[in-house]
Amino acid sequence: MTSHTAVVLLSGGLDSCVAAAVAREAGDLALLHVNYGQRTSARELSAFEQIANYYGVERKLTVDVDHLRHIGGSSLIDPSLQIPDGAEEVAEVAVPTTYVPFRNGNLLAIAVAWAEALRATAVYIGAHEQESLYPDCTAAFFEAFGEAVSAGTAMKPAITIETPLLSLDKGGIVRLGAELKAPLHLTWSCYQSDEVPCGRCHSCELRRGGFVDAGLPDPAAAPSAPPPGAA
Numbered sequence: 102m103t104s105h106t107a108v109v110l111l112s113g114g115l116d117s118c119v120a121a122a123v124a125r126e127a128g129d130l131a132l133l134h135v136n137y138g139q140r141t142s143a144r145e146l147s148a149f150e151q152i153a154n155y156y157g158v159e160r161k162l163t164v165d166v167d168h169l170r171h172i173g174g175s176s177l178i179d180p181s182l183q184i185p186d187g188a189e190e191v192a193e194v195a196v197p198t199t200y201v202p203f204r205n206g207n208l209l210a211i212a213v214a215w216a217e218a219l220r221a222t223a224v225y226i227g228a229h230e231q232e233s234l235y236p237d238c239t240a241a242f243f244e245a246f247g248e249a250v251s252a253g254t255a256m257k258p259a260i261t262i263e264t265p266l267l268s269l270d271k272g273g274i275v276r277l278g279a280e281l282k283a284p285l286h287l288t289w290s291c292y293q294s295d296e297v298p299c300g301r302c303h304s305c306e307l308r309r310g311g312f313v314d315a316g317l318p319d320p321a322a323a324p325s326a327p328p329p330g331a332a
Contacts, residue, residue, distance in 0.1 A: 115271075117227035136163065
């Protein structure tokens with residue numbers, strides 16, 4: 102086991118794929134995928150496996166955390182709640198319904214535990230603060246979590262929480278991924294469809310805007326949203 106192994110939280114989405122590409126520049130990868138009852142869990146798992154195969158990563162771990170689905174509180178995991186279109190989500194005054202309560206805290210805890218078992222030096226997460234509406238995607242959150250890791254784990258020096266995309270917008274993430282030759286064509290972003298991207302949810306809209314800003318074609322482009330009133 103190399104001293105420069107990093108555990109990467111890899112959902113199969115665009116951001117986590119680019120985070121994995123960044124981590125790969127620094128050392129070996131151990132890829133962690135967490136199923137928490139999200140609507141597109143099967144499609145995200147498929148993307149995870151394809152990205153792992155692309156990089157030839159053998160250290161892989163898939164974890165099911167069904168308790169988040171039972172806790173609920175998010176339209177990503179509760180089918181009785183409607184996932185808002187992108188404009189509706191941004192317009193919400195409070196935290197949007199797609200926020201899964203303390204999801205990143207749960208996922209990072211698992212990643213840190215595995216990192217400690219592997220004697221890995223870092224955990225990478227593809228969160229970005231600039232366009233996020235979620236409280237667990239902020240610099241303050243990751244700084245506080247890093248302090249908890251330092252206090253609550255046996256490894257010295259402590260496992261670091263790496264957030265290489267935190268200050269980037271989606272266009273910057275796409276450009277970085279292209280520079281690192283990340284397999285963006287294998288990623289999945291849609292919140293609610295696991296066959297054809299809906300093109301309307303906030304994640305689809307951010308992805309589309311990111312590729313436009315980067316001046317690059319999206320290899321897995323979502324269709325344009327239908328006009329108002331269309332069937």
